[in-house]
Amino acid sequence: MSAPTFTAVGTRPIRHDGVDKVTGRANYGADLSLPGMLYGVVVRSPHTHARIVSIDTSAAAKVPGVKGIVTGKDVPLIDAKLGMGEGALDLKDLSDNALARSKALYHGHAVAAIAATSLAAAHEAAALVRVEYEILEPVLTVDRAMESGAPILHDTMTTQARPPIEQSGPTNVAGRMELRRGDIEQGFRDADVIVEHVFRTPTSHQGYIEPHACVARVNEDGRISIWTSTQGPFLVRDATAMMLGLDAANVKVTPSEIGGGFGGKIPVYLEPLAVLLARMTQRPVKMVMTRDEVFRATGPTSATKIRMKMGAKRDGTIVAASASLYYEAGAYRGSPSGAGAMCAFAPYRIPNFFIEAYDVVVNKPKVAAYRAPGSPMAALATESLIDEIATQLGLDKVEIRLKNAVQEGDLAPYGPPYGRIGFREVLEQVRNSDHWKSAVKPGVGRGLACGFWFNAGMSSSATVTLGADGSAAVVTGNPDIGGTRAAQALMVAEELGVPVERVRPSVADTDTAGYTDLTAGSRTCYATGMAVVEASRDVREQLRGRAAKIWGVPIEETRWEHGRVEPVNPSADRQPLTVAEIAAKLSKTGGPIIGRAAVNPPMAGPAFAAHICDLEVDRETGCSRVVRYTAVQDVGKAVHPSYVEGQMQGGASQGIGWALNEEYVYNASGVMENAGFLDYRMPVASDLPMIDTILVEVPTPGHPYGVRGVGEVPIVPPLAAVANAMADATGIRFTELPLSPPRVLARLLEEAPAAVGAGA
Amino acid sequence: MHTVRYEAPGTIAGALDIMASAPGAMVLAGGTDLLVQYQSGLKRPAVFLDVKRIPEMMAIVVDADGATIGAAAPAAVICADRTLQAWYPGLVEGVHLIGSTQIQGRGSIGGNLCNGSPAADSVCALIADRAVARIAGPTGTREVPVEAFMRGPGRTALAPGELLVAVRLPKPAPHTADAYQRLIPRSEMDIAVASCGVSLTFDATGTCTAARVAIGAVAPTPLLVLDAAAALVGTTVDPEALDRAAAAASAAAHPIDDRRGTAAYRRTVVGVLTKRVAALAAARAKER
Numbered sequence A: 001m002s003a004p005t006f007t008a009v010g011t012r013p014i015r016h017d018g019v020d021k022v023t024g025r026a027n028y029g030a031d032l033s034l035p036g037m038l039y040g041v042v043v044r045s046p047h048t049h050a051r052i053v054s055i056d057t058s059a060a061a062k063v064p065g066v067k068g069i070v071t072g073k074d075v076p077l078i079d080a081k082l083g084m085g086e087g088a089l090d091l092k093d094l095s096d097n098a099l100a101r102s103k104a105l106y107h108g109h110a111v112a113a114i115a116a117t118s119l120a121a122a123h124e125a126a127a128l129v130r131v132e133y134e135i136l137e138p139v140l141t142v143d144r145a146m147e148s149g150a151p152i153l154h155d156t157m158t159t160q161a162r163p164p165i166e167q168s169g170p171t172n173v174a175g176r177m178e179l180r181r182g183d184i185e186q187g188f189r190d191a192d193v194i195v196e197h198v199f200r201t202p203t204s205h206q207g208y209i210e211p212h213a214c215v216a217r218v219n220e221d222g223r224i225s226i227w228t229s230t231q232g233p234f235l236v237r238d239a240t241a242m243m244l245g246l247d248a249a250n251v252k253v254t255p256s257e258i259g260g261g262f263g264g265k266i267p268v269y270l271e272p273l274a275v276l277l278a279r280m281t282q283r284p285v286k287m288v289m290t291r292d293e294v295f296r297a298t299g300p301t302s303a304t305k306i307r308m309k310m311g312a313k314r315d316g317t318i319v320a321a322s323a324s325l326y327y328e329a330g331a332y333r334g335s336p337s338g339a340g341a342m343c344a345f346a347p348y349r350i351p352n353f354f355i356e357a358y359d360v361v362v363n364k365p366k367v368a369a370y371r372a373p374g375s376p377m378a379a380l381a382t383e384s385l386i387d388e389i390a391t392q393l394g395l396d397k398v399e400i401r402l403k404n405a406v407q408e409g410d411l412a413p414y415g416p417p418y419g420r421i422g423f424r425e426v427l428e429q430v431r432n433s434d435h436w437k438s439a440v441k442p443g444v445g446r447g448l449a450c451g452f453w454f455n456a457g458m459s460s461s462a463t464v465t466l467g468a469d470g471s472a473a474v475v476t477g478n479p480d481i482g483g484t485r486a487a488q489a490l491m492v493a494e495e496l497g498v499p500v501e502r503v504r505p506s507v508a509d510t511d512t513a514g515y516t517d518l519t520a521g522s523r524t525c526y527a528t529g530m531a532v533v534e535a536s537r538d539v540r541e542q543l544r545g546r547a548a549k550i551w552g553v554p555i556e557e558t559r560w561e562h563g564r565v566e567p568v569n570p571s572a573d574r575q576p577l578t579v580a581e582i583a584a585k586l587s588k589t590g591g592p593i594i595g596r597a598a599v600n601p602p603m604a605g606p607a608f609a610a611h612i613c614d615l616e617v618d619r620e621t622g623c624s625r626v627v628r629y630t631a632v633q634d635v636g637k638a639v640h641p642s643y644v645e646g647q648m649q650g651g652a653s654q655g656i657g658w659a660l661n662e663e664y665v666y667n668a669s670g671v672m673e674n675a676g677f678l679d680y681r682m683p684v685a686s687d688l689p690m691i692d693t694i695l696v697e698v699p700t701p702g703h704p705y706g707v708r709g710v711g712e713v714p715i716v717p718p719l720a721a722v723a724n725a726m727a728d729a730t731g732i733r734f735t736e737l738p739l740s741p742p743r744v745l746a747r748l749l750e751e752a753p754a755a756v757g758a759g760a
Numbered sequence B: 001m002h003t004v005r006y007e008a009p010g011t012i013a014g015a016l017d018i019m020a021s022a023p024g025a026m027v028l029a030g031g032t033d034l035l036v037q038y039q040s041g042l043k044r045p046a047v048f049l050d051v052k053r054i055p056e057m058m059a060i061v062v063d064a065d066g067a068t069i070g071a072a073a074p075a076a077v078i079c080a081d082r083t084l085q086a087w088y089p090g091l092v093e094g095v096h097l098i099g100s101t102q103i104q105g106r107g108s109i110g111g112n113l114c115n116g117s118p119a120a121d122s123v124c125a126l127i128a129d130r131a132v133a134r135i136a137g138p139t140g141t142r143e144v145p146v147e148a149f150m151r152g153p154g155r156t157a158l159a160p161g162e163l164l165v166a167v168r169l170p171k172p173a174p175h176t177a178d179a180y181q182r183l184i185p186r187s188e189m190d191i192a193v194a195s196c197g198v199s200l201t202f203d204a205t206g207t208c209t210a211a212r213v214a215i216g217a218v219a220p221t222p223l224l225v226l227d228a229a230a231a232l233v234g235t236t237v238d239p240e241a242l243d244r245a246a247a248a249a250s251a252a253a254h255p256i257d258d259r260r261g262t263a264a265y266r267r268t269v270v271g272v273l274t275k276r277v278a279a280l281a282a283a284r285a286k287e288r
Helices: A018-022 A091-098 A119-126 A142-146 A184-190 A233-244 A271-281 A291-297 A337-344 A375-393 A397-404 A423-432 A484-496 A524-551 A579-583 A641-660 A718-730 A741-751 B012-021 B034-039 B075-080 B082-087 B089-096 B109-114 B123-128 B226-232 B239-252 B263-286
Strands: A038-044 A050-056 A066-071 A110-116 A130-135 A160-162 A173-181 A193-201 A213-218 A224-228 A251-255 A285-288 A304-312 A318-330 A353-361 A444-453 A460-466 A472-476 A503-507 A558-561 A564-567 A593-599 A607-617 A624-634 A691-696 B005-007 B025-028 B047-050 B060-063 B066-070 B132-137 B140-145 B150-152 B163-170 B176-183 B194-202 B208-216
Touching (some): A038 A119, A038 A271, A038 A291, A066 A271, A091 A233, A110 A119, A142 A304, A142 A353, A173 A337, A184 A318, A193 A375, A213 A271, A224 A271, A233 A251, A233 A271, A318 A337, A318 A375, A337 A353, A375 A397, A375 A444, A375 A718, A397 A423, A423 A444, A423 A691, A444 A718, A460 A484, A472 A484, A472 A524, A484 A503, A484 A524, A524 A564, A607 A718, A641 A718, A741 B263, B012 B025, B012 B047, B025 B034, B060 B082, B075 B089, B082 B089, B089 B176, B109 B123, B109 B163, B123 B176, B176 B263, B208 B239, B208 B263, B239 B263
Parallel strands (some): A038 A285, A160 A173, A472 A503, B025 B047
Antiparallel strands (some): A066 A110, A173 A353, A193 A304, A213 A285, A304 A318, A444 A607, A460 A472, A460 A593, A558 A564, A607 A624, B066 B163, B132 B140, B176 B194
């Protein structure tokens, strides 16, 4: 396929949902109110690990205004799994997490929910729910969880292991997997230099600005409506129905605008509770989490411990690598340790490797997906070790990566050969960038790091409706997190020659949109985009049919060319017809035109990124500040470059926050002490410089435009890019995040006391 | 269910009457602390006593001997005041660090003091600038030096029924300047992990004749550190003197470990801040 030329794709129109958002009109999860609506609140465990002996709701029920109370015994016990591409959801666990049955497994675990005529009454009643707990010792780290004699969270848990292992009674190790290639011992014997470290990253949260919120209504005929802020309305429908033993055909989910998700708005938390309460009270129930609840009870990502070892020849060729990954799952199985294992060595051609990954339950909130789940922590280890090898060998940090970089045909560590990928092109752009070529300022360190993410395909649907006025509407089922509506409108504009301002993109409810998997895996612009392009081309075919009718010729005598239908054999009465001209005659040529498509691409093109970070370090206080940052990424084809850049900048910003200051601070009892944005220190705008971006466009084979998912990989390099910059600035290799001022200063005082106080 | 009354008297006497009759009344200035604490259930006032209708509590009055800042005067108004900017640049720096632009439109020095946080950004500079708190009460008015006003986290020198009306600052002597800095891991929207306010006075030869050093977020209250000041007086505020002042500040600190930083870290960096802030105050004073 020769490189396609584009007219609309690649331009930067104002997003269709922009005015609503900047003027406050857009409706988010908490914005809906219905007549007669009740307010629901959740009663949460004050203990980190405790058996629930009894729950007495009688006093709470007497509070004026209280209409309904549910506890774990109101939720049916089910044993089912719901597939969703990046890992099946265990509905028993999901349901137990939404409302604990026998044990509270973390501080903040829901134990009851109350609906009342006012929020104040609901809170008053919540304080009167008497729960008797038998307090158990909490398990707060993977080290403790894996010790023999450690308290067991789940009496029936066994290790899901590939390859199988011998099971010896209940365990906190929920899973183990391994990957290997070549002869690891021989590989290390062949190495001229070997480096090894243990890396640790803290529990950190996605930090979406909009808390979880939903409204549920149950009709007398059993029809259920849920309005919610989610990344996957079809998932909410299916998961809620299965958890509550309902027929999903009776459940309609309408997604609101979404104020950030990053993977954290995939699980259901409030929706089943709101449905239970609405069914019990026969009134609509609204539930909105506080920020405190979001931190304590919704998915952060795993805290991790990674031991990694890497060996290289004197010329920088990596010959062996081994790693053990331990990822906290939180209270239920399902950390992204397996993804971490598959990503860790994915950017490099390593002939001999061994990697094992453990999924370990601890008494913390169940982790949820977070932007390239599992990969950033693994990349911290890999990219730190490569940095250290390059430093020891005196090699250029770009050249050592180019020497080992994978390209088309190389086998991914998890099996298949790579198709057309752009990692080498990305590294070449790093080498040619102004940033990389610029001198490093005194007091500043420069770090480079790379990252990999698979990207997902999965199922998507789209319809494109042509109006008689020549405008078009495109409907999909993917909540728009990253500017996907604007991208979809550009695709329709590209295919039909309609101005993008005259294309109306919208996200529909589960009864209206064709089945579409969730907005996740960097798949929406790619897979749903394919459906949009195909639906638009379906419209084009129908337009040819109408032109053929107008001209009185067979459809073969028409062709789509130059954004219009042209006759193969032009004549005086057969002049080319524009979309608008055909649209004006729709009612006389057969009625409305609706294009439709459903796709299920089995694979997506993986994404590679490289980030350059300049970090200024105050050696007297340990404070550091990113002073320059450049993100380079293979984006396949940027449909709306501004939103591609926005994804790269957003991922970089989140990763920088994770690297520098973000962490759950727990006390000895496992209670989070910083459950708010004041003390959970995400970066604020003034903390960061403009994140520069360089878009590399290596088209993904099989996609009509070559689109590649862009949303996740930009969070993979920053942890290591910042740590490598810190190593360059201080001469100290930090292996534990965050690089907060107290941690940095302690090491500076310990390892270079003379330098401190020199006014560097 | 909890109900709360709202009162907005126009005079100090009126406010004192309400406080006398309703012991559960809480003074509402900008509300940037109180309303948040109310919403989160930490405070349950019987009455919100809004003092923003009391003219003298909103006023900034400058006279030949100094400045009087009404306890409820918004931070943004303080920061925009040319005389305060010229006389007490360090105080204005501190006030300008409180919260965000929006918070500064409401938040006040009186609220910052009465909230009783050891990390309050206006307080170290107030102490360094020799500010006194003017307190009205049922038996008349009294004055308390700001360093004695704070008594512990959330606690002040106010007795039941008393109202902080204003802070009074003396006009700076010739060759005098103040400065304030705090340490936070981010660049804004954060609470001080350690902080320092310094005021220095020099004679015509460049020798420091008077010094005040206050440190914050390293003890239950902001501290006036006499030893740090003594290390600077009689010197040109040279590097050795700065190191001695830094050591004195670190020695005076008795911080705790918490979610915002470790005790060891705070003790170290409060010395670094003292050195930097004293150097800045000296540079300013020498320009005057």
